[in-house]
Amino acid sequence: RKEVEQDPGPFNVPEGATVAFNCTYSNSASQSFFWYRQDCRKEPKLLMSVYSSGNEDGRFTAQLNRASQYISLLIRDSKLSDSATYLCVVNTNAGKSTFGDGTTLTVKP
Amino acid sequence: DGGITQSPKYLFRKEGQNVTLSCEQNLNHDAMYWYRQDPGQGLRLIYYSQIVNDFQKGDIAEGYSVSREKKESFPLTVTSAQKNPTAFYLCASTPQRGPLNYGYTFGSGTRLTVV
Numbered sequence: 620r621k622e623v624e625q626d627p628g629p630f631n632v633p634e635g636a637t638v639a640f641n642c643t644y645s646n647s648a649s650q651s652f653f654w655y656r657q658d659c660r661k662e663p664k665l666l667m668s669v670y671s672s673g674n675e676d677g678r679f680t681a682q683l684n685r686a687s688q689y690i691s692l693l694i695r696d697s698k699l700s701d702s703a704t705y706l707c708v709v710n711t712n713a714g715k716s717t718f719g720d721g722t723t724l725t726v727k728p
Numbered sequence: 729d730g731g732i733t734q735s736p737k738y739l740f741r742k743e744g745q746n747v748t749l750s751c752e753q754n755l756n757h758d759a760m761y762w763y764r765q766d767p768g769q770g771l772r773l774i775y776y777s778q779i780v781n782d783f784q785k786g787d788i789a790e791g792y793s794v795s796r797e798k799k800e801s802f803p804l805t806v807t808s809a810q811k812n813p814t815a816f817y818l819c820a821s822t823p824q825r826g827p828l829n830y831g832y833t834f835g836s837g838t839r840l841t842v843v
Contacts, residue, residue, distance in 0.1 A: 627768070653831045660839075662818055663771070665831035706770065708831075716827050718763075718770035 622646060623709050625719035633727055636697045640722045642707030643689040652690045654681055655706040657721065663706055666692075697726045730755045734819050734835035740843045741806065741813060749804045749838045751819035758824060760802035761832070764788060765816040774817075777802055806840065814842050 625642045632638050644652075652669035667674055669681040669690045680693040690709075694701055704721040732753045741747045753760065759778045763771040773786030777796040791810025796802050806813045816839050820832040 623770070651828050655831070660816075662834040662837050663832075664834070668831065708827075710828050712828060714828060716773070716832075718772075720768065720770045 623717045623719045625722045629723040629725055631725045632697055637695045639693045641689050641691050642719050644709045648711050649709045650712040651710040653708045654692050657704045699726050702726045732835035734838050739838055739840045744808045746807050749817055751802045752800055753821045757821035759822045761820040762804045763818045813840055
């Protein structure tokens with residue numbers, strides 16, 4: 620079993636839809652969590668941090684569920700420009716990062 | 729503007745050849761990292777450095793070497809011992825000696841292909 624698992628998708632949604640991705644992790648000592656966006660053949664770019672209290676940035680909301688060991692990313696009112704691969708990253712307090720394989724989102728007109 | 733510059737963008741390597749990928753940052757970040765990404769997969773850590781003149785092996789260090797002679801620079805050499813080097817190589821940095829509180833800043837990557 621992988622340390623960090625994401626549904627690879629692809630998720631194909633129409634413009635305006637709400638879509639949610641989950642990322643599960645196995646190491647209970649994990650301390651910090653992030654979502655990155657990666658466009659095709661480009662580098663990952665930090666989208667947002669994830670906190671237990673939730674983190675909202677415009678149409679994007681990230682949540683952490685420590686009890687069930689997963690993080691989530693919710694995108695409301697999807698835009699064509701949201702089409703990308705979304706990577707979750709889980710860090711331990713020893714400074715070790717584990718990346719998920721990514722979830723691909725395609726938003727269609 | 730501050731950032732991380734990787735060069736070249738594309739690199740072709742012949743069998744048995746060593747090649748060096750450049751990574752320079754002007755963010756004044758302490759820690760720098762090299763990751764490898766294969767199609768459809770997550771990033772895997774090759775090497776990292778938390779301070780000048782010191783570096784540590786990551787999960788897949790075999791066939792690679794690095795140096796950290798300056799805070800701004802962290803070049804990666806892909807040696808002939810790396811049997812499957814074709815991949816997308818990403819250099820990253822963090823402000824402190826680890827990614828715990830801050831996310832990574834990535835360079836734009838180098839695509840290495842064996843010909």
